Amino acid sequence: MPSPKTKSAGRRDGSPVLGSSFEFVSLTKPLNRSSSPPHLLQRQGSDPTAARLRASESPSRRRGSGSSTGSASGQGPPEEDGIRLNPSLIGISLSSLLAIDLWLSKRLSVCACEDSSWGSARPLMKLIEVSGHGIPWLAGAAYSLYKSDSAAGQEVMLNLLMGLLLDLILVGIVKAVVRRRRPSHNQMDMFATFSVDRYSFPSGHSTRAAMCARFLLAHLVLAAPLRVLVLLWVGLVGLSRVLLGRHNVTDVLFGFWMGYCQYNLVEILWLSPQTLQGLLGHLA
Numbered sequence: 001m002p003s004p005k006t007k008s009a010g011r012r013d014g015s016p017v018l019g020s021s022f023e024f025v026s027l028t029k030p031l032n033r034s035s036s037p038p039h040l041l042q043r044q045g046s047d048p049t050a051a052r053l054r055a056s057e058s059p060s061r062r063r064g065s066g067s068s069t070g071s072a073s074g075q076g077p078p079e080e081d082g083i084r085l086n087p088s089l090i091g092i093s094l095s096s097l098l099a100i101d102l103w104l105s106k107r108l109s110v111c112a113c114e115d116s117s118w119g120s121a122r123p124l125m126k127l128i129e130v131s132g133h134g135i136p137w138l139a140g141a142a143y144s145l146y147k148s149d150s151a152a153g154q155e156v157m158l159n160l161l162m163g164l165l166l167d168l169i170l171v172g173i174v175k176a177v178v179r180r181r182r183p184s185h186n187q188m189d190m191f192a193t194f195s196v197d198r199y200s201f202p203s204g205h206s207t208r209a210a211m212c213a214r215f216l217l218a219h220l221v222l223a224a225p226l227r228v229l230v231l232l233w234v235g236l237v238g239l240s241r242v243l244l245g246r247h248n249v250t251d252v253l254f255g256f257w258m259g260y261c262q263y264n265l266v267e268i269l270w271l272s273p274q275t276l277q278g279l280l281g282h283l284a
Contacts, residue, residue, distance in 0.1 A: 097250075105183060105248040112185045112245030125240040130191050132205035132237040137212065138164050155272055156219050163215060163266040167208050170262065175199040186245040203247045206255025207262065209237040214263040 110118035111125045130136065141164060145157035180201035182188075190197065197204075213234045217227060238256060241247040247255075 101248050101250045102183075105242060105245075106185065108242045108249070109183065109185055109245035111240075111243040112183075113187060118243070122244070125244050126191075128236050128240040129205065129244065129246075131233070132209050132240075133191055134164065134168055134204065134208060135192050137208065151273055158273070159266060159270055160212075160215055162269070162271060163211055163262065164208070166266065166269075167204070167211055167259070167262055170258070171202060171204040171207055172196045174202055174258075175204075180251070183245050183248060190246065200247050201251045201254065202258055203238070203241050203251045203255035205241055206238045206247075206252045207259035209234045210256045210259025211262045211266070212259075214260065215266065218263075 110116050111122045113119060114122060116122075138161070141157055141161040145154060145161060148154045148157055175196050176199070178201045179199055182198065182200040188198075213230050216222070216230055222230070234256075238252045241252050242249055
């Protein structure tokens with residue numbers, strides 16, 4: 001039989017009263033709807049005002065309302081969009097260097113045509129251009145290899161010929177990959193051009209001049225004045241490319257670096273006459 005305390009603790013509408021243990025648990029941890037009494041579930045689901053209050057107090061709704069309020073008030077794009085719109089420091093630096101390169105190349109192209117400020121020096125620049133072309137160097141190396149009587153001379157000319165062929169292949173690959181157009185003020189009146197020569201980066205004359213200069217200084221016994229002339233020739237070849245408007249400044253600078261490194265590759269792949277005869281024997 002229930003005690004008087006229990007009866008007195010009952011509500012007037014006849015609904016049961018929660019015990020003290022349930023009241024203590026509900027104060028220390030969130031209310032679990034699965035463990036709530038059925039009459040509480042009905043009251044919570046049937047009260048529209050309480051449902052609206054719970055939805056407005058949820059964290060996801062507060063985040064959504066904050067973002068929608070910010071976008072509606074015209075405070076600007078979200079933080080992610082702002083970061084995406086800001087250009088990177090590397091992009092700004094590359095764009096600035098490109099602009100300086102184009103401007104400087106335009107200013108230095110004083111022999112680009114006959115009407116230029118130094119147009120009278122154009123024939124001399126074109127002569128220097130021919131001195132760094134691949135065809136004269138290939139023909140000269142092949143003729144020297146054919147006429148050489150000593151084994152040491154044949155070995156030097158053979159590897160020079162190999163280096164020239166390697167230079168043509170590597171420069172052609174880089175030009176085909178980069179596909180940088182020549183300056184707009186250039187006149188396509190170059191000597192013995194090919195399809196890949198319509199591209200500008202890198203300068204094949206500069207790579208060839210740097211590689212051949214290192215090769216000659218390393219394997220030929222030259223007097224001091226001749227060594228100075230070789231270095232002066234390399235500088236004039238690179239300068240003529242910019243003065244004639246054939247290349248930009250960065251094309252020539254990268255060409256010098258590439259030709260310098262190509263000589264190291266020639267030294268790694270160095271061929272002796274005996275090695276060449278052995279390779280030919282294996283192929284036969």
